[in-house]
Amino acid sequence: MSAIAAPLPTVPRESFLTQGYTIGSWLGTRDHKRIAILYAISITLFFFLGGTAAAIIRLELMTPQGDVVSADTYNKLFTLHGVVMVWFFLIPSIPATLGNFLVPLMIGAKEVAFPKLNLLSWYIYVLGGIFTVAMLIAGGVDTGWTFYTPFSTMFSNTHVVLAAMGVFIVGFSSILTGLNFIVTIHRMRAPGMTWFRLPLFVWALYATSLILVLATPVLAMTLTLMVIERVLHVGIFDPALGGDPLLFQHLFWFYSHPAVYIMVLPAMGVVSELITCFARKRIFGYRFMCYAILGIAAFGFLVWGHHMFVSGQSVYAGMVFSMLSMLVAVPSAIKVFNWTATLYKGSIVFTAPMLYALGFVGLFTIGGMTGIYLATLAVDVHLTDTYFVIAHFHYIMVGGSVMAYLGGIHYWWPKVTGRRYSEAWGRVAALIIFFGFNLTFFPQYLLGYLGMPRRYHEYPPDLQVLNVLSSAGASILAVGYVLPLLYLGWSLFKGAPAGPNPWNARGLEWATDSPPPQENFREVPTVTQEPYAYDPEHPER
Amino acid sequence: MNSPPPIRVYLFTWLALIGLLAATFTLAHFRLGAFNTAVGLAIAAAKVALVGLFFMHLRRATALIAIFAVATLFWLSILFGLSGTDYATRRITTAPWTTPDGH
Amino acid sequence: MNARVVPVDVPWRRETASLGMWVFLATEVMFFGVLFLAYMHARIVDPQGFAAASRLTHEWLGTINTGVLLTSSLTMALAVRNGWAGHRRLVIRLLWATAVLGLAFIVIKGIEYGLEWRDGLVPVLNFTYSGAHRRAVETFFFLYFLMTGVHAIHLTIGVILVAWLAIRDRDPARPVRRRESAECIGLYWHFVDSIWIVLYPLIYLVDLYR
Numbered sequence: 001m002s003a004i005a006a007p008l009p010t011v012p013r014e015s016f017l018t019q020g021y022t023i024g025s026w027l028g029t030r031d032h033k034r035i036a037i038l039y040a041i042s043i044t045l046f047f048f049l050g051g052t053a054a055a056i057i058r059l060e061l062m063t064p065q066g067d068v069v070s071a072d073t074y075n076k077l078f079t080l081h082g083v084v085m086v087w088f089f090l091i092p093s094i095p096a097t098l099g100n101f102l103v104p105l106m107i108g109a110k111e112v113a114f115p116k117l118n119l120l121s122w123y124i125y126v127l128g129g130i131f132t133v134a135m136l137i138a139g140g141v142d143t144g145w146t147f148y149t150p151f152s153t154m155f156s157n158t159h160v161v162l163a164a165m166g167v168f169i170v171g172f173s174s175i176l177t178g179l180n181f182i183v184t185i186h187r188m189r190a191p192g193m194t195w196f197r198l199p200l201f202v203w204a205l206y207a208t209s210l211i212l213v214l215a216t217p218v219l220a221m222t223l224t225l226m227v228i229e230r231v232l233h234v235g236i237f238d239p240a241l242g243g244d245p246l247l248f249q250h251l252f253w254f255y256s257h258p259a260v261y262i263m264v265l266p267a268m269g270v271v272s273e274l275i276t277c278f279a280r281k282r283i284f285g286y287r288f289m290c291y292a293i294l295g296i297a298a299f300g301f302l303v304w305g306h307h308m309f310v311s312g313q314s315v316y317a318g319m320v321f322s323m324l325s326m327l328v329a330v331p332s333a334i335k336v337f338n339w340t341a342t343l344y345k346g347s348i349v350f351t352a353p354m355l356y357a358l359g360f361v362g363l364f365t366i367g368g369m370t371g372i373y374l375a376t377l378a379v380d381v382h383l384t385d386t387y388f389v390i391a392h393f394h395y396i397m398v399g400g401s402v403m404a405y406l407g408g409i410h411y412w413w414p415k416v417t418g419r420r421y422s423e424a425w426g427r428v429a430a431l432i433i434f435f436g437f438n439l440t441f442f443p444q445y446l447l448g449y450l451g452m453p454r455r456y457h458e459y460p461p462d463l464q465v466l467n468v469l470s471s472a473g474a475s476i477l478a479v480g481y482v483l484p485l486l487y488l489g490w491s492l493f494k495g496a497p498a499g500p501n502p503w504n505a506r507g508l509e510w511a512t513d514s515p516p517p518q519e520n521f522r523e524v525p526t527v528t529q530e531p532y533a534y535d536p537e538h539p540e541r
Numbered sequence: 542m543n544s545p546p547p548i549r550v551y552l553f554t555w556l557a558l559i560g561l562l563a564a565t566f567t568l569a570h571f572r573l574g575a576f577n578t579a580v581g582l583a584i585a586a587a588k589v590a591l592v593g594l595f596f597m598h599l600r601r602a603t604a605l606i607a608i609f610a611v612a613t614l615f616w617l618s619i620l621f622g623l624s625g626t627d628y629a630t631r632r633i634t635t636a637p638w639t640t641p642d643g644h
Numbered sequence: 645m646n647a648r649v650v651p652v653d654v655p656w657r658r659e660t661a662s663l664g665m666w667v668f669l670a671t672e673v674m675f676f677g678v679l680f681l682a683y684m685h686a687r688i689v690d691p692q693g694f695a696a697a698s699r700l701t702h703e704w705l706g707t708i709n710t711g712v713l714l715t716s717s718l719t720m721a722l723a724v725r726n727g728w729a730g731h732r733r734l735v736i737r738l739l740w741a742t743a744v745l746g747l748a749f750i751v752i753k754g755i756e757y758g759l760e761w762r763d764g765l766v767p768v769l770n771f772t773y774s775g776a777h778r779r780a781v782e783t784f785f786f787l788y789f790l791m792t793g794v795h796a797i798h799l800t801i802g803v804i805l806v807a808w809l810a811i812r813d814r815d816p817a818r819p820v821r822r823r824e825s826a827e828c829i830g831l832y833w834h835f836v837d838s839i840w841i842v843l844y845p846l847i848y849l850v851d852l853y854r
Binding site for chain 3: 544545546548551552554555558559562565566569570571572573577578581582584585588589592593595596597602603605606609610612613614616617620621624628
């Protein structure tokens with residue numbers, strides 16, 4: 001922190017937050033910053049809805065018998081958890097909140113390319129959410145978030161069509177967000193902001209947007225076909241009609257595997273911003289990081305069959321997908337090595353965002369390595385559909401993406417609100433979350449290895465200890481997630497004014513007021529510096 | 542922007558498209574075995590290329606747009622290609638008690 | 645007002661709008677691509693069945709319709725081209741020609757659908773085919789109606805957009821703002837045409853020679 005006596009920062013009198021206080025000024029806004037906040041509120045609501053489902057699941061799994069809910073209700077719970085967390089929380093989380101707020105700021109633009117489309121994308125998200133809540137109130141759906149045929153098309157007695165419609169609709173919200181970012185990043189960079197001067201967060205969102213745009217339409221049409229087959233009983237997934245249930249799985253996973261990179265790439269972008277700022281050091285291997293980001297996005301499209309090793313697909317296809325899945329780990333590993341190299345000989349400060357970033361690096365590495373086990377054909381035969389898979393993807397999605405999201409929220413909170421939050425509480429929450437997370441999900445690796453299947457509401461009694469540990473961890477995790485709501489909310493009213501650059505960070509978003517004015521910059525900046533121009537020898541600069 | 546292309550470019554493109562349509566329709570009436578499908582799709586690809594290059598101005602477009610157009614087709618080919626590794630290499634062994642697959 | 649005056653930042657707006665439309669078209673390609681994969685799979689399962697089904701389609705109507713759509717692409721491309729050159733009245737006529745040709749396509753398609761209903765080839769609603777390869781024929785016609793139906797919906801949206809453009813720019817006294825809208829709608833129109841170009845041999849020309 002600077003020791004020079006400087007005037008205390010104040011919250012600027014005019015900012016994007018003061019341009020209109022009515023509901024109408026928010027619901028009809030074209031300002032990407034306000035749209036980001038609209039999204040943030042919506043996804044937080046859905047996060048707690050999905051989290052409630054998870055809480056009931058973990059409650060059920062405290063005992064080996066299925067005694068809290070019936071098997072059918074349990075099916076509906078894990079389906080709700082998956083549908084809500086994937087499509088209504090994780091996929092929009094960083095892109096639609098942090099991305100919408102920061103991308104124009106980081107590239108030195110006043111707006112996104114298509115502001116009205118941006119607002120439309122939020123309304124579409126809300127409409128999809130309404131369908132999903134309607135599905136929930138109507139009684140839920142029990143197919144799992146993966147909607148596999150023939151159960152979804154022929155045998156399930158639940159509200160599959162409503163659920164599919166909700167997901168179909170919210171998919172278009174993602175597509176519009178991705179389209180907007182691609183055009184914005186290509187066409188609206190400030191003078192001097194060349195591609196290789198962009199922050200890695202922007203690179204990450206660009207790659208994410210490519211995936212959003214290419215993969216989501218496939219999901220939309222696949223769900224359409226599933227609904228048609230369910231309603232009209234003419235289709236292409238039913239062997240009795242000459243169809244193939246695996247065709248559904250190929251089409252579904254063609255989207256859903258790249259979808260997990262939609263969920264993790266923006267998180268990686270956030271982590272690059274946090275680590276450079278709080279190690280006071282430029283990123284190691286900037287260009288390799290850029291190529292790795294693009295590589296992850298591209299390779300992510302080639303590996304979907306690893307979700308289908310035991311489905312009945314050809315074993316030769318399985319081999320091809322297994323080999324390709326090994327390849328996709330390479331760019332991710334490059335990123336982990338480069339973050340580590342960035343930390344080396346940096347001047348590290350353990351702020352709350354930094355704790356989240358460090359947590360990401362460790363937990364993503366564990367999650368990623370267990371992905372390699374699962375990508376190994378023969379091992380996957382044993383581990384598939386067990387808790388090992390669940391632990392693997394939760395390490396990446398929760399230990400990775402959610403932690404990065406929270407780290408980003410904390411890091412840019414002063415920029416968005418103009419206020420500082422309590423660092424002490426921030427660190428406490430981060431540590432509680434880290435501890436609770438590991439206690440929840442590490443036992444699940446062991447459970448999976450021991451053979452406990454996923455999506456079952458009961459299990460053999462000798463697995464109870466690990467399940468109780470996991471549920472205990474979940475309750476701690478829940479406390480950790482509620483804490484930020486409290487102290488961040490408190491800071492809105494009582495937080496100290498942040499000033500333009502409370503972290504002394506690099507990046508165009510820190511070159512303007514906190515909160516920024518509606519047009520982002522009073523004068524359009526010209527960029528001459530490379531990104532992350534930190535000096536670890538002089539961390540105070 | 543540079544000046545618009547001469548009108549004859551569009552007219553010749555249209556003539557070529559109609560010509561290809563006539564060709565594909567005529568050729569479909571001849572027994573060419575596996576080549577029927579190949580020729581039909583090749584002519585369709587040629588027509589799409591003409592529409593793309595001349596009507597959609599890909600010939601004069603920036604590299605960025607051209608890359609997007611090509612990349613999209615490439616991505617679609619990933620969907621077909623990698624699912625193809627499954628469909629091309631399956632060995633279906635029917636269980637002994639199933640009835641023969643009737644048409 | 646001189647309709648030939650082009651504002652300064654138009655090239656940037658044109659490039660940006662074009663890029664946005666091309667990205668959108670990429671999503672549409674992937675959207676339709678799923679149906680083409682489903683078609684490919686079903687055809688591989690029973691190629692004879694698909695051939696039998698294709699012979700039941702009305703290839704003359706389909707071919708005429710393809711010609712109609714290709715011509716509508718010509719008129720649309722000329723409208724966009726002349727729009728940049730500033731010939732207002734010609735552009736409006738070309739736009740209406742495009743819309744009319746699009747409607748003609750839909751009418752011919754409707755006639756075809758009517759014939760297919762008469763022949764009892766509409767799955768779920770009126771399917772009475774009882775010849776060989778019944779299941780494949782039903783799957784073929786299911787995909788036929790789905791793919792041409794989704795295409796027709798896209799085409800209808802296109803017709804509405806083209807008509808909107810013709811109406812928006814009809815007053816010669818008011819200058820054309822946002823000329824790039826025409827270019828974007830043109831790209832969309834050509835895309836819809838391209839989808840049909842690929843659909844045409846897959847539906848009408850399978851083993852036609854028999």
